[in-house]
Amino acid sequence: MNVELRYLRALVAVVDSQTFTDAAIALGTSQAAISRSVAALERALGLRILQRTTRNVTPTPAGERIIEHARRVLDEVALLERAAQDHSGELRVSYAWSALGRRTVALQRKWEELHPAVRLIWVQSNAPTGGLANGGVDIAVVRRPLTDNRFATTMIGTEARYGALAKGDPLARRRFLRLSDFAGRTIAVDHRTGITTEDLWLGMDGPASVRLVQGVDEWLTLISTGQAVGMSSEATAAQNPRPGITYRPVRDAPPISVFLASWKDDPSVLVADFTRLAREAFIPDQPEL
Structure with a gap:
């Protein structure tokens, strides 16, 4: 029996994302590669793990147990990778659309003063957990708390x-x-990693239609070509200027909470220091709405 880690990662990504397409986006690969990995795992184990229909993907009874074990294996591998990273001279921080906006450069400089021997590496990730689940990063900037109980989120x-x-x-x-x-307009929304939903307009006239996008590049292209409008954080406006796009503050919209997410069992001093510096970066100038 030959079971590779990429098979397990593909399986868990499909279960978490509910579709092979979204799993491929989360892992930064193709849908065909995800399908091959799941099929290879099923052949290696000699049993059906997932039931596939045109509408959804659900685990079989045997698959439920396999998925539980797969998560444990991947969690242990992630612990092993993070233990190695503690001594690798780098801290990897992920973000989906933008890091910390205009605060990013100042935080980077403070980090270099505090930890001159440890590189701070920013990684863009469209995965729901920001790459934490597969061990690719040490800490993730997220703008909605993660529901996965393996991770702790701290509002900064x-x-x-x-x-x-x-x-x-x-x-x-x-x-x-x-x-x-925004009433009567078409709005571009990323349900995977974006922070704008139709719920913002509960009780009032809102956008007439929604165009679903996958990631900030598609969002920017749709808006710049006049096919939709959008709403995002001030960090997106600061870090994603583009010819053909104008950003304007939305005065009566509720503010966006910014969180840092990391593994609950991670005792890393580097993660703790980054969290402290990121929280301090927001103290002087909280937005007034």
């Missing part, structure tokens, strides 16, 4: 919401926006 501050518009949009001439300005 809040950010204002900004609307994103094509430069030719009439709203782009305004100094600021309100939620009501």
Whole structure:
């Protein structure tokens, strides 16, 4: 029997994401590669792990037990990788759309002063856990708390919401926006890692339609070409300028909570120091809404 770690990672990603397509996005590979890995695992074990239909993917009774064991194996491997990283001279920090916006450079400089021998490496990840689950990073910047009980989330501050518009949009001439300005428009939304949902407009007229995107690049392209408007954090506006796009603050939108996520059982001093510095970066200038 030949069971490889990539088979287990593919299986768990499919179960967590509910689709082979989303699992491929989470692991940064192709849907075909995910399908091959799951099929190879089923052949190696000699049993069916997943039931596939046109609408969803569900584990078989035997698959439930296999998935539980697969998670344990991957957790142990992640612990092993993190133990090695503690002595590798680097701290890997992931983010989905933006790191900490305009605060990122100042935090980087403070980190270099405090830990000159430890490189701070920023990694972009579209995985729901920011790459924590597969051991690819030590800590993740997330803008909604993770529901996976293996991880702890610490709130470090809040950010204002900004609307994103094509430069030719009439709203782009305004100094600021309100939620009501999005009524009747098409809004671009990333349900995987984005922080804007239709719930923002509960009890009021909201966008007429939603265009689903996968990641910030697709979001920016859709908006710059005038096919949709968008809403994201001030960090997105700071770190993702693009010709053809105007960002404007949305004054009556609730602020966005910013969290750092890490493994609950991680005693790393580096993770603790980064968390402290990131929290301090938000202290002087919390946004006023």
